[in-house]
Amino acid sequence: SLPEYPGSGRNWDYRYCWLRDSYFSLGALNSLGHFEEAEKYLQFLHNVMNNLGALQPMYKINGEAEIPEVEIPLKGYQGNAPVRIGNAAYYQKQYD
Numbered sequence: 001s002l003p004e005y006p007g008s009g010r011n012w013d014y015r016y017c018w019l020r021d022s023y024f025s026l027g028a029l030n031s032l033g034h035f036e037e038a039e040k041y042l043q044f045l046h047n048v049m050n051n052l053g054a055l056q057p058m059y060k061i062n063g064e065a066e067i068p069e070v071e072i073p074l075k076g077y078q079g080n081a082p083v084r085i086g087n088a089a090y091y092q093k094q095y096d
Helices: 019-031 035-052
Strands: 070-072 083-085
16 A cells, blocks of 8 residues: 555555556557557457446456455555555446
8 A cells, every 4th residue: 555645544555457547658658659558458448348348447457347445454655554455446336
């Protein structure tokens, strides 16, 4: 977990694929001529959409959609606590 700022108590697990952030990273790689990464990312999105039918803000790196958030009683980066595993931001409420 990394804190928003030291001592905030708001530590987040950043080991996931955020679609928005991935888009910007791949845009930079594409500008540098690294096209294979973009092709593999599009395949990742294709696989996610085939399995789930709708996109959400983030996924596990293996494409799994559920990333439940749990606090564990450890100290994280520079002693900041609590440490969180997972990230509840994956959840996107579905509307009718």
